Amino acid sequence: MSLRLKALTKSIWVYHMSTGSCNNCDIEILDMLTPRFDVERFGITLVGSIRHADAILVTGSLNLKTIPRIKAIYEQAPKPCVVIAIGACSCGQGMFKNGPNCPNPVDSVLPVDVYIPGCPPKPEAMIAGIVKLIEKLKNPHPNPLP
Amino acid sequence: MTKLLFNFLIFPGFLFTVIFGLAASWIDRKVTARIQWRVGPPWYQPLIDLVKLSIKEITVPRTASKGLFFLSPMIGLSAVTLVSMLVWLVNIDPASKGFSGDIIVVTYLLTLPAIAIILGASASGNPLASLGASREIKLVMAYELPFIICLIVPVIKSHGLLRLSDIINYQAVNGSFAASFSGIIAFIVMIFCMQAKLGLVPFDASEAETEIMGGAFIEYSGILLAVFKITKTMLMVALPLFLITLFWQGFNFLSLWKYVILLVVIILIRNTNPRVRIDQAVRFFWGKMTLLAILAVLLAIKGM
Numbered sequence: 290m291s292l293r294l295k296a297l298t299k300s301i302w303v304y305h306m307s308t309g310s311c312n313n314c315d316i317e318i319l320d321m322l323t324p325r326f327d328v329e330r331f332g333i334t335l336v337g338s339i340r341h342a343d344a345i346l347v348t349g350s351l352n353l354k355t356i357p358r359i360k361a362i363y364e365q366a367p368k369p370c371v372v373i374a375i376g377a378c379s380c381g382q383g384m385f386k387n388g389p390n391c392p393n394p395v396d397s398v399l400p401v402d403v404y405i406p407g408c409p410p411k412p413e414a415m416i417a418g419i420v421k422l423i424e425k426l427k428n429p430h431p432n433p434l435p
Numbered sequence: 436m437t438k439l440l441f442n443f444l445i446f447p448g449f450l451f452t453v454i455f456g457l458a459a460s461w462i463d464r465k466v467t468a469r470i471q472w473r474v475g476p477p478w479y480q481p482l483i484d485l486v487k488l489s490i491k492e493i494t495v496p497r498t499a500s501k502g503l504f505f506l507s508p509m510i511g512l513s514a515v516t517l518v519s520m521l522v523w524l525v526n527i528d529p530a531s532k533g534f535s536g537d538i539i540v541v542t543y544l545l546t547l548p549a550i551a552i553i554l555g556a557s558a559s560g561n562p563l564a565s566l567g568a569s570r571e572i573k574l575v576m577a578y579e580l581p582f583i584i585c586l587i588v589p590v591i592k593s594h595g596l597l598r599l600s601d602i603i604n605y606q607a608v609n610g611s612f613a614a615s616f617s618g619i620i621a622f623i624v625m626i627f628c629m630q631a632k633l634g635l636v637p638f639d640a641s642e643a644e645t646e647i648m649g650g651a652f653i654e655y656s657g658i659l660l661a662v663f664k665i666t667k668t669m670l671m672v673a674l675p676l677f678l679i680t681l682f683w684q685g686f687n688f689l690s691l692w693k694y695v696i697l698l699v700v701i702i703l704i705r706n707t708n709p710r711v712r713i714d715q716a717v718r719f720f721w722g723k724m725t726l727l728a729i730l731a732v733l734l735a736i737k738g739m
Contacts, residue, residue, distance in 0.1 A: 292486065330474050338652070343487070
């Protein structure tokens with residue numbers, strides 16, 4: 290494994306972006322960052338500014354007000370930067386599928402790298418999703434199953 | 436000339452202090468993790484953070500003043516490299532005598548990293564960064580007063596010596612200054628000022644992540660942010676060593692336990708205190724700490 294990939298996957302600084310969620314996923318994200326799960330073991334830290342971020346955690350159903358804002362946030366992020374959709378709303382619009390205020394799913398606006406479903410997903414599920422993301426980054430084209 | 440360049444860039448200047456400081460910052464993160472009852476990051480985590488930052492893209496805001504935005508991290512880094520070279524050399528190299536008045540030069544150079552943060556934050560054109568810069572200015576004005584008053588104490592006690600190597604030799608003959616009343620008061624005040632100079636938790640209002648999102652560093656990304664992180668890391672080595680030089684008989688490679696003790700004190704202060712508001716910090720430094728510093732100077736004049 291190259292040093293570049295190792296550095297990128299061993300030190301993921303996450304930025305938390307809520308696009309109009311019910312705060313349940315946000316509370317679970319904060320739970321994931323508590324000492325009980327201790328994600329600093331893997332180099333994952335929460336940062337306050339998007340300029341420091343390596344991963345954007347998107348929660349909530351994308352509504353009309355937040356579409357331009359999330360685009361601006363993504364353009365400000367220094368690349369390489371991955372997008373992680375957390376929760377049923379940001380994965381597939383959830384119960385707001387037919388809502389008039391939420392016409393676009395998150396992956397129609399941003400290139401989402403990993404989806405973590407659940408309403409809300411447990412912290413264990415989020416860590417499992419990030420592990421899958423790291424495996425995908427290490428091996429972008431896995432061999433198909435025999 | 437070659438020797439000076441070697442001293443500045445490799446040993447004991449830039450490279451050595453960076454490696455030393457990365458180890459110290461790993462100890463900081465690991466002890467913090469153990470205090471919070473968790474495992475903590477592996478030993479290479481501070482290094483790999485820097486490597487990752489150096490391969491990320493550098494984003495420059497449209498409203499930024501570009502020259503100052505790129506230049507200010509370098510100002511802080513060069514100043515702190517010079518400080519660490521001076522402080523290491525007078526302690527571990529018996530051939531190096533320093534020069535008369537280097538204690539004043541080191542004091543000025545130790546202010547430059549804070550000024551670099553202020554310049555970079557105001558050059559980035561972000562409102563939250565300007566808020567961080569104004570807090571940093573207030574903090575610098577607050578802690579410099581007791582810091583400089585305390586700096587007079589070793590000079591008075593050594594009867595007017597202004598050279599770091601002379602102060603070490605004086606302490607080697609007459610016992611360390613920290614063993615006297617005035618010395619220990621000045622040393623304690625200096626430890627609080629050091630905490631504020633390092634920008635660690637009780638006094639980190641200028642880069643409060645939960646409040647103003649990184650404050651002064653909000654627009655910095657990639658290798659420029661890494662340079663600021665390296666500056667802080669090196670300051671974490673240079674400042675405690677400067678204090679040991681002034682008050683605790685200096686050090687060599689055998690007495691680095693003094694540095695470890697000071698590092699643990701820093702970590703414990705950082706982990707047992709909440710962030711104070713900037714007005715509380717100013718009141719703390721201009722009130723209690725300045726009074727204690729003046730008391731230390733008066734005791735030193737009395738010869739205690």
